[in-house]
Amino acid sequence: MTGKAVTEFVAQGATGRDKPVEELSEAEAADELTTLAAAIRHHDDLYYREDTPEISDADYDALRRRNEAIEAAFPTLVRADSPSHRVGIEPAAGFSKVRHRVPMLSLGNAFADSDVEDFFARVRRFLSLQPDDPLTVVAEPKIDGLSINLRYEHGRFVQGATRGDGSEGEDVTANLRTLDDVPERIDGEAPEVLDVRGEVYMTKRDFAALNERQAAAGAKRFANPRNAAAGSLRQLDSKITKQRPLRFFAYAWGEVSKPIAATHWDSLRRLRAWGFAINPLAARCNSAAETLTIYRKVEAERGALDYDIDGVVYKVDDLSFQARLGFVSRAPRWALAHKFPAEQAQTVLEEIAIQVGRTGALTPVAHLKPVTVGGVVVARATLHNPDEIARLDVRVGDSVTVQRAGDVIPQVLGPILDKRPANAEPYRFPEVCPCPLGTPVVHEDGAVIARCSGELACPFQQVERLTHFVSRNAFDIEGLGDKQVRSFFERELIRTPADIFDLAETDKTSLTPIRKLEGWGDKSVENLFAAIEDRRTIPLERFIYALGIRQVGQATAKLLARSYGTLPAWQQVMLAAAGERQEAPEVKKPDLVGEHYAELCNIHSIGTSVADEICSFFSEPHNLQVVRDLEERLEVQAATQPETGDSPVAGKTVVFTGALATMSRGEAKASAESRGAKVAGSVSKKTDYVVVGADAGSKAAKAQELGVTTLSEQEWLTLIGRDG
Numbered sequence: 001m002t003g004k005a006v007t008e009f010v011a012q013g014a015t016g017r018d019k020p021v022e023e024l025s026e027a028e029a030a031d032e033l034t035t036l037a038a039a040i041r042h043h044d045d046l047y048y049r050e051d052t053p054e055i056s057d058a059d060y061d062a063l064r065r066r067n068e069a070i071e072a073a074f075p076t077l078v079r080a081d082s083p084s085h086r087v088g089i090e091p092a093a094g095f096s097k098v099r100h101r102v103p104m105l106s107l108g109n110a111f112a113d114s115d116v117e118d119f120f121a122r123v124r125r126f127l128s129l130q131p132d133d134p135l136t137v138v139a140e141p142k143i144d145g146l147s148i149n150l151r152y153e154h155g156r157f158v159q160g161a162t163r164g165d166g167s168e169g170e171d172v173t174a175n176l177r178t179l180d181d182v183p184e185r186i187d188g189e190a191p192e193v194l195d196v197r198g199e200v201y202m203t204k205r206d207f208a209a210l211n212e213r214q215a216a217a218g219a220k221r222f223a224n225p226r227n228a229a230a231g232s233l234r235q236l237d238s239k240i241t242k243q244r245p246l247r248f249f250a251y252a253w254g255e256v257s258k259p260i261a262a263t264h265w266d267s268l269r270r271l272r273a274w275g276f277a278i279n280p281l282a283a284r285c286n287s288a289a290e291t292l293t294i295y296r297k298v299e300a301e302r303g304a305l306d307y308d309i310d311g312v313v314y315k316v317d318d319l320s321f322q323a324r325l326g327f328v329s330r331a332p333r334w335a336l337a338h339k340f341p342a343e344q345a346q347t348v349l350e351e352i353a354i355q356v357g358r359t360g361a362l363t364p365v366a367h368l369k370p371v372t373v374g375g376v377v378v379a380r381a382t383l384h385n386p387d388e389i390a391r392l393d394v395r396v397g398d399s400v401t402v403q404r405a406g407d408v409i410p411q412v413l414g415p416i417l418d419k420r421p422a423n424a425e426p427y428r429f430p431e432v433c434p435c436p437l438g439t440p441v442v443h444e445d446g447a448v449i450a451r452c453s454g455e456l457a458c459p460f461q462q463v464e465r466l467t468h469f470v471s472r473n474a475f476d477i478e479g480l481g482d483k484q485v486r487s488f489f490e491r492e493l494i495r496t497p498a499d500i501f502d503l504a505e506t507d508k509t510s511l512t513p514i515r516k517l518e519g520w521g522d523k524s525v526e527n528l529f530a531a532i533e534d535r536r537t538i539p540l541e542r543f544i545y546a547l548g549i550r551q552v553g554q555a556t557a558k559l560l561a562r563s564y565g566t567l568p569a570w571q572q573v574m575l576a577a578a579g580e581r582q583e584a585p586e587v588k589k590p591d592l593v594g595e596h597y598a599e600l601c602n603i604h605s606i607g608t609s610v611a612d613e614i615c616s617f618f619s620e621p622h623n624l625q626v627v628r629d630l631e632e633r634l635e636v637q638a639a640t641q642p643e644t645g646d647s648p649v650a651g652k653t654v655v656f657t658g659a660l661a662t663m664s665r666g667e668a669k670a671s672a673e674s675r676g677a678k679v680a681g682s683v684s685k686k687t688d689y690v691v692v693g694a695d696a697g698s699k700a701a702k703a704q705e706l707g708v709t710t711l712s713e714q715e716w717l718t719l720i721g722r723d724g
Contacts, residue, residue, distance in 0.1 A: 030609035040083040095170035098161035101255035107337040136317040144308040145201030175241040181248035195254030206245035250276035311339040347371035358464035360451040386429040395424040474546035498629035561639035578618035650676030658693030
């Protein structure tokens with residue numbers, strides 16, 4: 001694990017999980033959601049693209065559980081870039097991109113029996129099922145591999161792609177053709193278009209043999225079968241992939257030109273009949289109790305299996321139910337992954353180091369005596385924040401219990417007190433930033449995260465912001481990574497984002513040209529300048545994300561871009577909203593702050609917390625200068641709107657109020673969003689429709705007051721072309 005990886009992980013991983021969610025203030029919750037979004041995004045990138053995860057499955061899942069718990073308690077603070085809205089990461093360079101016709105989403109997780117029971121209850125509630133109505137699910141082992149989409153046209157395999165970010169993946173067709181489990185032609189009658197989905201994996205036996213060959217050849221050994229499978233499938237030379245013993249289990253489908261069955265169970269049988277391997281442990285269950293019985297059976301057999309699994313997946317069997325349930329952000333409502341418990345080990349905490357992140361967050365890192373947990377050596381773990389250290393009472397020299405579920409860096413669970421050295425002293429969190437300025441550390445609004453008060457003057461933060469600006473999901477400038485940014489910053493070649501686009505001219509007058517620096521040559525410098533030039537045209541959503549505004553991640557940036565369309569339009573409204581907020585800093589209700597601020601807050605998933613961060617950014621003269629300087633050097637493309645076909649409500653803003661008779665509120669919102677509508681929580685003059693159910697309250701009255709069109713539930717169903 002590199003020093004940079006530790007820096008990014010710990011800098012973005014502070015969560016303050018020691019404090020119960022119900023005791024968090026709104027400011028603490030917003031701050032923690034910001035950190036969680038950044039941390040999870042960082043670890044998604046390492047897991048899905050680099051195949052080198054830094055944290056354990058259990059630690060990662062804990063971050064997501066914490067995020068979901070806070071969002072449930074503070075629904076108005078849910079961020080547009082929330083991890084619950086996202087799956088995977090953008091595809092890596094080196095392979096051409098493939099757009100998935102049907103998104104490849106992730107799954108919600110369960111960790112306790114009660115989570116599974118809640119899943120059944122949520123599905124019944126969403127579908128308005130009675131207690132005695134049947135609800136069957138299919139339970140399948142969750143393979144620890146790499147998700148793949150295989151496209152067949154007229155029965156012939158034509159393309160294979162990784163999941164990528166769920167919307168776009170990497171074209172690995174040539175490599176997939178080397179797998180015996182991927183048939184070139186489908187046996188029997190099949191739809192003209194069929195996307196088969198499943199998992200590429202490596203058996204434990206084959207993994208051990210591969211590592212023996214790697215060691216004999218003096219090559220790097222793989223950490224686990226999942227990493228070996230992912231690395232093998234991503235080889236640019238398919239001859240290398242052919243030498244690796246990869247397997248494939250099919251478990252789902254994407255785009256199909258005609259239905260293949262009425263139930264998930266029968267769909268699996270069709271896939272098997274077409275020549276695909278289906279996991280033999282899959283089973284049908286009719287209740288939560290039955291699914292838990294299957295879970296324990298599979299868990300008991302886990303060690304004897306020749307492939308790694310990390311849980312059991314439950315899917316609603318009836319495909320008509322699946323269609324009604326639909327999706328929520330990154331996951332389907334009709335499926336759930338029940339994870340196995342994490343593994344644990346003991347080691348010694350040798351040092352606690354401090355790292356400073358892009359937003360000034362100071363995060364402590366536990367440097368551990370290397371220990372093997374489940375076959376993987378781990379040596380680092382985040383301690384999150386000062387409160388977490390105090391809660392655990394971990395001290396340098398302590399023996400500690402750490403936990404992992406299949407990857408590298410564990411969670412520190414706590415000290416082993418009877419092994420504590422007599423001279424071990426409580427850790428004192430620094431009161432000043434370790435940056436050269438030595439500025440005081442502050443806790444904003446009582447939040448658990450400690451930050452450097454140096455803001456834009458802190459060189460650590462300046463470098464991290466520049467690194468964020470050129471990162472893969474922002475400007476994605478090839479050849480300009482963390483190492484290069486730091487080197488150029490130290491030599492004062494770049495200090496602001498605009499300096500990057502002046503780098504070629506600056507280099508001409510530099511006393512030490514870049515080509516003279518270690519690791520550079522004429523060709524690499526030429527490639528760098530070409531890559532920078534290539535990014536002078538950038539989509540609006542990437543531009544917004546690259547600015548590094550707190551709480552504005554990829555999803556939020558995309559939402560803002562689609563809502564305002566162009567950079568001038570977005571800037572104009574943000575500046576106006578910032579002015580309104582400055583004049584009314586203590587006012588809680590957006591409508592009372594001002595028209596533009598209220599408009600920003602009313603965007604679904606934005607809310608006052610995100611809006612305040614955006615306004616704060618646009619209130620800072622330095623930030624405005626950064627944007628102006630970039631405008632002079634770049635062409636920022638207008639946002640592209642998503643395709644919604646001929647939907648009559650595409651682009652319309654809809655508010656639901658009152659009790660609905662034919663569907664739950666959740667199903668109504670999901671149905672509207674799937675047709676391109678924007679669902680808002682409050683009525684404004686920009687609302688297009690208010691759908692009024694029984695016992696409607698103030699929202700219906702406000703709609704009438706503003707002259708907004710109101711629809712009955714049946715009128716809404718007729719408008720969207722759905723039978724009641």
